[in-house]
Amino acid sequence: MDCGLLTNKKEAVPLKHIEVELEVQGHVATVTSTLQYINEEECPLEAVFVFPMPSGAAVCHFSAKIADQEIVAELQEKQEAREQYDDALSSGEQAFLLEESEESVDVFRLSVGSLPPHQSATVTFIYIIELSVQADHSLQFCLPAVLNPRYSPAGTGGGIVSEITSSSTRVSYSLSFTAHVSSPNPITKVESKCPLEPLTFLNTEHTKAKVSLSAGHKFDRDVELYVYYQNPHQLTAIVEAGAPTAQPGTLMGDPAVMISFYPEFPESVMSSTMSCGEFVFVMDRSGSMGSFTHEEGRAQERIACARDTLLLLLKSLPMGCYFNIYGFGSDFESFFPKSVQYSQDTMAKAVKKVKEIRADMGGTEILQPLEHIYKQPCIPDHPRQLFIFTDGEVGNTRDVLHCVKRNADVHRCFSFGIGEGASSALITGLAENGSGHAQFITGTERMQAKVMQSLRFALQPAVIDIVEDWAGLSFTRLSPPIKTLFHGQRALIYAQLKGEDCQNSEANGKISVRYRLGEQEVSNTVHFSMMSIENSGLVIHKLGARCLIRSLEREEQDDGVDKEALKARVVELSKQSGVSSSHTAFIAVNKGSGQAVKGPLVTRRIPTQGLSSYDAQLCYYSLYDADESMCSSYSRGYDIKNRCYVKKSLTKRIKNWFGFSNRSFSVKQAASLETSEASMDPLLQIVSLQEAVGCWQMESTLAEVFGVTKKELIAKIPEKVKPDVWATLLALIWLHGFKIDAQVEWQCLAMKAVEWLRTQTVGNLLECVRVGNSLLGCQVKEDALGL
Known part of the structure; x- marks a missing residue:
């Protein structure tokens, strides 16, 4: 099977291994990725690796090690970096170029240039990112491993994203992944959808822990890690001292603060x-x-x-x-x-x-x-x-x-x-x-x-009209203002602190955040020390710089602005903070790499796992005449990623993709079949039978979902209860009794049903629930229905 970086004979695999080290500090993480290459060909090689990056990432370091010599890249204006890279290659020097796509901030291209035959190279890049809050209050880190081909509209050119190609092969390079987690609050657990080694706590307070990805991960899906802390809603403020070598008064020379704002929503708001x-x-x-x-x-x-x-x-x-x-x-x-x-x-x-x-x-x-x-x-x-x-x-x-x-x-x-x-x-x-x-x-x-x-x-109501009071502190905001926060959302506020008080580690600061939630006016206050956290690696400064750079890049898209001035400001901030941007690139050149290139420089692209099954199907089918017999013939041999379909099922999919009609098995028939298959899901069938006002009618199809006949439903109607009221009560009892694990999916339509029932005469509700439970085989309590 073809894999990795391919030679002319489709054999060599220069990218051998990716090693990822994750350092989680509370709500943010530092990610160090190391890629190991080997040129197994008989000629000089340029490897191009297009890969995904989280959109909120601040790339802040890039280095390369060739044999025993390590070179650290520097940020330059992008066009200057490209020219320097090309000059290095033409001189026979080894060079590395890491650049962000101008079309999308979550795609990067790494060019590994002029590797001599049988030479090895290791490249390392570091990025910093905020962890996102999940519905269960966990913090999620995601390492993107899958990069789908991007559709570029006609006339746009596509840039770096146009180089993304899908491969029907399995990516051969291996991945090792280790995470170290530390937090002021105790760590309760760490989970992932990928197999993990057991979590190891590194201290008795459970504020430090280590976990690794189990061996054998195929890297065919994103690696997601979920970190759980105690007291997740606690308002926090962390101060970070500026770089000792940076000029005071600059972004990197002054202290920076990060405020974590994660408002709680009372039940009265959640229920409205x-x-x-x-x-x-x-x-x-x-x-x-x-x-x-x-x-x-x-x-x-x-x-x-x-x-x-x-x-x-x-x-x-x-x-x-x-x-x-x-x-x-x-x-x-x-x-x-x-x-x-x-x-x-x-x-x-x-x-x-x-x-x-x-x-x-x-x-x-x-x-x-x-x-x-x-x-x-x-x-x-x-x-x-x-x-x-x-x-x-x-x-x-x-x-x-x-x-x-x-x-x-x-x-x-x-x-x-x-x-x-x-x-x-x-x-x-x-x-x-x-x-x-x-x-x-x-x-x-x-x-x-x-x-x-x-x-x-x-x-539901959201947190709006957010106002911050910095209690006399002199500051420059680095992150954009917060307009709205929904239930379960958290905001991280970054600011550069100014003035002599902020340079005094014994001083204290205070910030208050006022906002409106529904009909309530709420105010939260946090007191914090100016003492800097230890061994921070300037994480807060760099994330703050990333926020400011992204804001300026978005402003460049506006009409009537000085685009050149904004670009110059972005380049200045990027080089000052060491954080990548759309206008800069990391360039590293090994000046002492020796002889000039002899012969042509071969370019190889490393395939990234993509929509292999779908694209492989379309590419294969395009070779065939749009004919029923040809589709049927191929369907018998279909086996992509061990997913086998019967002849009729695959034929249906081929017809849907290509719009076949006037055949014995038409698209219209296929649609009917899929609708029929969907109706097999009792939850979806219950949902499909509900009327817009929120009620259900006494129908045979509803009785079938309940596993009884319409006649039996009618026979059990309590006295003075209308049929539609009875059907609606039974639907609610069935949802609570059999689909409580999927409650988030039907909760809104159940609330509509309850509101409708409140406008009706229900009679003896307790008796209705008792009879309904007996009929459906449930044990739902009256209070659970919300009536």
């Missing part, structure tokens, strides 16, 4: 929802959405999972709101010409259209539908909320984010990255620029659970 809003769902229908959600067991296609999720969303919307659904690929289309008011009729029409959605719209042109949506007039008293679903494979990320930022005042954006390799720059950027919330659905995670959690955020 609004009934207004314009909800616009924007669904990726490009060809890549026909890929599987994961590589384990009976995985769904991404588009099928998206259909189920849209069904849940439609059933969970409040009466009186407005909504619309867009699908996009190379072009886009909407269910309605403009957003319509939510009712039983409009919901039913939308549900019917949702069942017809396929991954059949070609490329990934997300910018066009966004621009169209923003041109639509806003509906008074109904704030616009966008829900964007994509596997994140676009090449014009910066243009998309600039469009969202320009319209930030008229909407809120919730974004969802589907599958391994979704662009973190795109997904998190959409949410950050649209004052919303980002979610990533990877591995075997259910999309429905994460999406419904975000809908709850959209329907």
